[in-house]
Amino acid sequence: MKSNLNVFLKGIMDVSPLMIPVVPFGLIFGVLAIDIGFSPLETMGMSLIIFGGASQIVLLQLFSGGASSLVIISSVGAVNSRHLLYGAVVSEHLSDLKLIWKIIISYFLIDQAFAISNEYLKKNKQSNKYFHLVGAGATCWVIWQSTTLLGIVLGEAIPDKLGLSFAVPLTFLALLVNDFRKLINVVVIIISGLVATIGFNYIPFKAYVIVSALIGLFTAMILTKVIKK
Amino acid sequence: MSNWSLIIYCGIITYLTRFSMIALIKKEMFNDRIREILSYVPSAIFPAIIFPAIFINDSGLFQIEDNPKIIAALIAMIIGIFSRSILATIFSGLASYWFLIFVV
Numbered sequence: 001m002k003s004n005l006n007v008f009l010k011g012i013m014d015v016s017p018l019m020i021p022v023v024p025f026g027l028i029f030g031v032l033a034i035d036i037g038f039s040p041l042e043t044m045g046m047s048l049i050i051f052g053g054a055s056q057i058v059l060l061q062l063f064s065g066g067a068s069s070l071v072i073i074s075s076v077g078a079v080n081s082r083h084l085l086y087g088a089v090v091s092e093h094l095s096d097l098k099l100i101w102k103i104i105i106s107y108f109l110i111d112q113a114f115a116i117s118n119e120y121l122k123k124n125k126q127s128n129k130y131f132h133l134v135g136a137g138a139t140c141w142v143i144w145q146s147t148t149l150l151g152i153v154l155g156e157a158i159p160d161k162l163g164l165s166f167a168v169p170l171t172f173l174a175l176l177v178n179d180f181r182k183l184i185n186v187v188v189i190i191i192s193g194l195v196a197t198i199g200f201n202y203i204p205f206k207a208y209v210i211v212s213a214l215i216g217l218f219t220a221m222i223l224t225k226v227i228k229k
Numbered sequence: 230m231s232n233w234s235l236i237i238y239c240g241i242i243t244y245l246t247r248f249s250m251i252a253l254i255k256k257e258m259f260n261d262r263i264r265e266i267l268s269y270v271p272s273a274i275f276p277a278i279i280f281p282a283i284f285i286n287d288s289g290l291f292q293i294e295d296n297p298k299i300i301a302a303l304i305a306m307i308i309g310i311f312s313r314s315i316l317a318t319i320f321s322g323l324a325s326y327w328f329l330i331f332v333v
Contacts, residue, residue, distance in 0.1 A: 069238075072235060073239055080247075087248070088254060092264075109247040170326075179272050192273050192277050214273075
């Protein structure tokens with residue numbers, strides 16, 4: 001059996017390519033938060049306490065737009081509801097763990113770590129395989145905190161044209177490379193993407209992410225049933 | 230509400246979305262059908278983040294003309310399909326995006 005450290009290091013290795021777009025994302029988050037009027041300590045606090053790129057950007061956008069706290073908190077909740085699905089997917093592999101490990105791992109259950117470690121968890125059987133998720137999550141944590149800090153310190157020295165707006169979708173696109181070859185996946189991808197694009201302006205509280213995801217899953221449910229018969 | 234309470238509440242709600250399913254679901258609740266459907270979770274969620282970020286501009290409007298993100302995403306996707314490499318996909322996407330906005 002591989003040692004815990006080996007599995008942890010494998011998690012770090014596997015997630016590293018996904019950290020490239022996180023660097024500009026973290027930097028610009030730091031710059032933006034200061035620009036909007038949060039103190040350096042509050043900005044760092046956001047990355048430490050929330051630890052979620054999408055949620056933090058939504059918080060900033062709504063805060064600078066003058067939204068009420070209730071709207072901000074419910075929007076952050078809606079954007080994050082996708083984690084419910086991530087949790088449901090990985091829970092099968094974590095259900096035998098002690099509560100303390102579930103508490104720790106939950107903090108690291110972010111998009112990139114989920115996407116990478118889910119593959120590993122599915123393919124491996126050894127009881128310490130969850131260290132892969134810890135390794136991937138901890139890597140994201142280090143990169144996110146250090147780039148936030150760098151963004152706060154460097155501030156306006158960072159050109160905002162570098163492409164933050166593209167780094168995020170690109171990460172998720174890269175995570176789907178293996179799914180573009182499978183018919184049902186392609187259909188699910190297109191439907192979810194279209195619903196999100198249309199719903200972006202019409203579904204309140206940024207809930208378009210979870211609405212599109214559920215419609216996509218429902219499509220998968222029907223297609224897998226029809227195609228099997 | 231102070232900034233700190235806002236940050237803490239957002240942190241709590243974020244954490245709960247991550248923790249709740251891991252805490253509640255037991256291994257015995259899974260069967261092959263549920264596993265099959267859950268295997269589509271990435272394909273169902275990620276496009277909901279990708280599509281609006283590419284097609285909807287900063288003003289919240291649908292933009293298909295003069296939009297380098299669409300071309301860069303297509304290039305990244307094609308490279309991704311053939312290489313099956315996350316790294317190659319990200320590099321080709323960023324490189325073509327920068328090329329389109331800075332050079333062309």
